[in-house]
Amino acid sequence: MKVGTFSVSLPQPKEFFDIPLSAFAAGRSMPTKILIGMQTGERASTEDAQEWNNTIMSRRNRWTIPSLRGLLQRLERFNMIAAGWDIEWDDLTDDTPKAKLDRADKMADINTKQTATDNQPVFTGEEIRIEAGYEGDVPDESDDI
Structure with a gap:
């Protein structure tokens, strides 16, 4: 063996x-x-x-x-x-809230630079709010946040 x-x-x-x-x-x-x-x-x-x-x-x-x-x-x-x-249903192809806010921040920066140059903003406040994912109109002070 x-x-x-x-x-x-x-x-x-x-x-x-x-x-x-x-x-x-x-x-x-x-x-x-x-x-x-x-x-x-x-x-x-x-x-x-x-x-x-x-x-x-x-x-x-x-x-x-x-x-x-x-x-x-x-x-x-x-x-x-x-x-x-x-x-x-929510749109799954829509950008994330962070990406929307980043774009709105860039739009606000562009407005700041353009306003310093010729006092004419490129984007309205409503356009920036919509890009950030909020309703276009600015809420009243009486609205609950």
Whole structure:
């Protein structure tokens, strides 16, 4: 009898995982990095997130909203819900609040520089407020903040 070590050569699970993962992500038009939650580099993660948000918005507009409208119209027809409903979602492709405020800050800087030059601002206060994501009119002092 001879005693020795038994060597086993097991393949890495990566090979078995990568192909189905890639196929699933491709079938959903979804970046693989978003699916598994691993994004390296700020630019890559931002671009993948923007592309995925565009895909989701497209699916909402082409499939989800018409399907929901059909369901709600049936529920309305059978008097299960009241008439006058509407479907609203936030726009996923819209800029972040930080990006909006950064643009509004740049607009205010441009106004300051231009006013110092010829006393004519380039942007109105209303345009800057709208760019920052607020209503255009300036709130009264009596309005609650």
